[in-house]
Amino acid sequence: MRTALKLFAAVVTVVVLAIGGFAAYIAWSFANASIDTIGEVDFDRPLTIPPLAKSTVDAHGVRTFELAMQAGETDLGRGAKTPTWGFNSSFLGPTLRATRGEQVRVNVTNRLDETSTVHWHGMHLPAAMDGGPHQPINPGASWSPHWQVDQPAATLWYHPHPHGETAKHVYRGLAGMFIVDDDRDVALPRSYGVDDFPILVQDKAFDGDKLDDTNGLFQSAGILGDTVLVNGTPGPFLEATTERVRLRLVNGSNARVYRFHFGDNRAYAVVASDGGLLPKPVETSELLLSPGERAEIVVDVRPGERTVLQSTPPYAGTNRFTGDTDRLDVLELRGAATLRPSPVVPATLAPAPDLADDLVGATRQISLNGSSTNFGKMDLERVDIVSRMGATEVWDVTNSDGQVHNFHIHDVLFQVIRYAGGPPPAVLAGWKDTILIAPNESVELRMRFTDFADAKSPYMFHCHLLRHEDQGLMGQFVVARPGEDVGAIHVPDHVDHAAKAQIPDSHRQRSD
Structure with missing residues (x-):
């Protein structure tokens, strides 16, 4: 009897210690989840x-x-x-x-x-x-x-x-x-590395001097690092020698959403999005970019000044494990003592997307939920959507869970018709291929399939938070000629077929 009681006491002790340890880990994780590097980066x-x-x-x-x-x-x-x-x-x-x-x-x-x-x-x-x-x-x-x-x-x-x-x-x-x-003559800064700069932004986590690509227990979105690299440079500064500079922003991070603004809250002109120039410049002091999205901005510079491109919390939420509360220094912009003149940003830039009045050939419903779409987890042998060459389609895409998701489609550019229940903001008025979708919100996208019909070779659509993509939040579509039959898709030999998602036969039907 005493042996049994001792064993029971030992088990209870282990359970209590395990629960206490897990609770302590949760408390530590929560306390250390927020990242704030504002004012802490040496731009050297x-x-x-x-x-x-x-x-x-x-x-x-x-x-x-x-x-x-x-x-x-x-x-x-x-x-x-x-x-x-x-x-x-x-x-x-x-x-x-x-x-x-x-x-x-x-x-x-x-x-x-x-x-x-x-x-x-x-x-x-x-x-x-x-x-x-x-x-x-x-x-x-x-x-x-x-x-x-x-x-x-x-x-x-x-x-x-x-x-x-x-x-x-x-x-x-x-x-x-x-x-x-292209040969469209628009008076924007265009000398690469002089007044027109690539700005590839990525956040990294480190374990000593090595990249740490492990995901924390609560980091369902993927890795959120505390070090920001721009073009691979830590603590970067850019010395401008002209009155205006064009920054080609690329969110190359795995999971982080940035809300770009300058530390002095200066306004700048957004002149382009994923697919090229906007119809007209949009003046703003902040810009939201999710992984995979791009934007071009033109910033006015004054002689001898210094200001810092930063990222403020991207959402109104308080989830520390998705970067909701993070504040980051990104890049210091310095004005040289003397600046060469720059052209004024034109009032109009490019024709607006023209799909709103097209005859719609098909309407697709796509939902993003956890690690799968409504078609199931990604399966390289399954075609989820068959689009017909020459047709314009509407894709209604919904983020149907509480996580951060965005949506990227290969090959075609889309026009945003509705965003979160209303008309799209001005920064989404141009051609896009990637778009952030807030939890439990939907977007209406319209796209035209003009060419490259190939019923045997699929394109992808997926969440561009890369951990989600890898976990299966991705689907396939092909572009086929009207009336063309779609047969089997070839799967490369290197793919581990045993690791493919097992889905019900009802989900293996193609949407045509």
Whole structure:
């Protein structure tokens, strides 16, 4: 009897200690969840400007770029160098630049010891060239996508998209910018690295001098780091030498949503979003960008001044584990003692999207919930939506849970018709490919499928919080010709079929 009582007492003690320890961990996690670096960053490094990628043009006018994915070590401000990945370097990649109408080819070589892909985020191109999970590049192998650039001038970017591994590959440093130019003459700053700057913003967490890519117990959105890198530079400053500068903002983070503003609350002009120039500039003092989104802003600079680009809490909520309460210093902007003149930002910039009056060929209902859409978890063999070439469609997308989600679609740009129950704000009046959706809110998107019909090669749509994407919050669509039958989708050999989501047969029906 005494032995039983002792055993019972021991069990109770262990349970009490475990509960107490877990409660202490929760309290510690909550106390340390908020991040505030305002006024704590020493802006002591000049901002790194990624080089423009070298290219060659052959006799047929094809512009060819060379990219190599490789491992290395990079000074990220931790004392010792940090193991990282990059394109043509140890961390991040060069800026590719091409003009509308050009034929381009990118020879991508994988020098890593893991299979990866390269996706051209925001680019309008054939599905077989898109660089999603159906175009893997094995270690030691190469891939040479080619297409004609046919879209308005815009700030795009490129990054890996391997099935279930995207978050890790982007976090380690595989990302770069792709700028599309056209012949539209708009008086904006345009000299790369002089008055027109790439600003790729990423937050990182560290374990000593190594990147920490583990997710905390309560970090359902993914990693939220306490160190902000801009173009891979910790504590960066940018010295402006002109009266105005154009900042091409890219949220390249895995999970963090930024609300960009300057420490002195100055206003600036938002001139472009994901798909290119807005119809007219939007003057504001803050701008919300979720992972994958881009925006171009023009900022006035005064001689000799200093101001800091910061991120304030992005939401009205108080969830510390999704970054609701975080405050971050990002980049110090310095004005040189003497500034060269800059043109005034034009009152009009580009034609507005024109889909609102189109005849709608189909309306889709898509919900984002946890780690799956209403079609189920991502399945590389399942086609969720069949869109018909030449048709305009409406996609009603709902964030149906309490988490942070956004929505990105490959290939096509969309027009935002309604946002959270009302007309879209002015900063969403241009072409988009990625959009933040607040919990339990919906957006109405309209898009036109003009070309690149290929019933065997799918595009993706997904949440661009990369942990959510990897967990299965992604679906597939194909663009088919009217009346064309859609057959089986080829799944690359490297995919672990056993790890695919098991979903009811009723969910395997294609939406046409």
